[in-house]
Amino acid sequence: MINFINKKLIRLKNSSKVLKLIYFYHYLFHDKKLGNIGFNFSKKKSRKELVQNIIVKKNYKKYLEIGCFDDELFNHVNCLKKVGVDPMTGGTIRMTSDQFFLNNKEFFDCVFIDGLHEYHQVRKDISNSLKFLNEGGIILLHDCLPNNYFEQAVPRCQWTWNGDVWKAIVESRKSKDLDVYTCYADFGIGVIIKRPNRNLLDNNNIDSLNLKFDDYFHHHKKLMNIIEYEQLMEII
Ligand SMILES: C[S@@+](CC[C@H](N)C(=O)[O-])C[C@H]1O[C@@H](n2cnc3c(N)ncnc32)[C@H](O)[C@@H]1O
Secondary structure, eight states: OHHHHHHHHHHHHTSHHHHHHHHHHHHHHTOOOOOOOOOOOTTSOOHHHHHHHHHHHHTOOEEEEEOOTTOHHHHHOOOSEEEEEOSSSSSSBOSOHHHHHHHOOOOEEEEEEOSOOSHHHHHHHHHHHHHTEEEEEEEEESOOOOSSHHHHOSSOOSSSOOTTHHHHHHHHTTOTTOEEEEESSTTOEEEEESSOOSSOOOOTTOOGGGOOHHHHHHHHHHHHTEEOHHHHHHHO
16 A cells, blocks of 8 residues: 555656646756756767676676666666566566665675665665675666756756766765766766775865755766776776
């Protein structure tokens, strides 16, 4: 029953009328009219190529995807063991990532985080994934490079939406024990490797909780540690 009500609520939140209303609210009260950053992903690697190439290069055996939707990526990934978690559709396990991690006992080599695209949930997904990551494993996060205010605004206000996943990357960049990058591919693929940080983000002036889109707009290269696909394949 609760699941049924949840599904209805999610559908309502994502209906075009509700999204339009929220868009208007953001436009009036929050958008500073900074415009587009100008990311263009059309000639960059897709998440399917990127994930599969990493799995092959590192000879990974166990893959976890959080948020599967229509299984576009999940079905494409070729890996010995695959687990897909989604409360609505797709994957292999019908529950939220929080519910899944509560009882999980398995470890994974590659985790692709693509569930609820809100900072507080993403930081929980990262911290839980780190607990179940095999030695030498990798965490990837989709949608880390929004192009404008509306693509990252919370609550969601349009269909094309990255959410504020980017804030969780900035936060992870401040950890001495995590090496964190954002690959310029498929709306921004965050990369987290459990090893000493090779490019620690200067902590002093950055409070992740109060990060604003203005900070990201003006300093995204430094904050997100953006690298090209070829660089990523060299450093992993
Ligand atoms: C952008 S889609 C995933 C797309 C898929 N990973 C791909 O690359 O083709 C996001 C999915 O996350 C799911 N989701 C939302 N909240 C979630 C949560 N708390 N835990 C796991 N999945 C969640 C949604 O139901 C939706 O299917």
